[in-house]
Amino acid sequence: MGAALKLFACKGYHSTKVSDVVKAAGVSQGTFYWYFQSKEQLVLELIEDGKKELINVIEQGYRKHAGTVDDLVRSSARLLTDLFTFADRNRELMAFLLIKGQGADPPVREAVSHTWVAFEEAFKHNIHRAMELGMLPRTNDLPLRASILVCFITGVLSKWLFGPMQEVDYTSAYSPAEIAEETAKFEFRGLLG
Template identity: 30%
Template sequence: MSKKRGRTEKGEKSRHRLMEAAAEEFARSGYHATKVSDIVKAAGLTQAAFYLYFPSKEAILSELVAEFKQQLRVFGDSGSNVTALAPSDVPAKMRQNIEDVLTFLLKNRELVRVALYESPEATVIHEEITGLIRENARKNWLAGHIREGLALDVVAECIFATIHASAERWLFNGEKSAKQLASEIAEVLQYGMLAHRPKNDLPKA
């Protein structure tokens, strides 16, 4: 199960420092612009040491992406039994979900950038995430919490894109808290922007 045999504690620490350093550098400057020498410098090791732990620069990238995907699984089973929710509890629950995602993104901000911008799998991962959200939305739709007439794939894209963009813009630099941002996002996503709902523009339910 372990990736390498006979690993020492010290080695494990070096390996970990390399991963952290790589995540930070990749996130800051991008995969291609980051040199192996940058990574090892940040980790306090030599270049040769790098290849003790990773077969290539690409390998450390995909390992970071793998780590991100691992972290993602936490969200796989969230929002399961939405049916049980009373309609009046839905908005708060949704607000909470958004906050959870924001908190997750904040904790893994480097990984997020790596996985979503720098990885060759970026598109796939993006679709995995929006897929999770779409499934959750579908359950809520079946439970009657979501309006008729909406394209759920677009809904999912809208939710994630908004969360992600907002995180990059206000969360990662500390301009807004996860709680505050979650409220503001939820407010928009739940009831939309328009002040007036024309009579002839009702959902086709």
């Protein structure tokens, strides 16, 4: 499945054929069709598996206890370090979700969109918990704040992973921890209002 994801990330959904996938994976077309009815089914499974892993990273940031604002910034930096590390290790998944999946057929685009909706919901859940614990000011515009935060994080993530030319093999000058630290500092200046 990794070989397929790499092809979809580099070539895009429409430009990748089942014959490309089986060649890269070193299996026959019969073997492919034993496991998957179509290229679409394969991509949908790749997206669903990736979504679960991605959301799991964000859910690790759910707070159990209150703390200071400095503690909140540090824990956010840890969460973002985990997120950026995950993204770096799963570069092909992220390329498909952030770039290449947008031009796919409607069911695939919908699965990509559902991934980002779940991503935003996970962050909204974490922000709401920080409000419950009194670590962030309560607000009636939680959905808006979560949406802005996710746009900010995905923008930084995309630029950090793929550079200005959106290249899958781009290498940033910053480590996951360095970019996460700066992102967390910037994030909380906005969330604290």
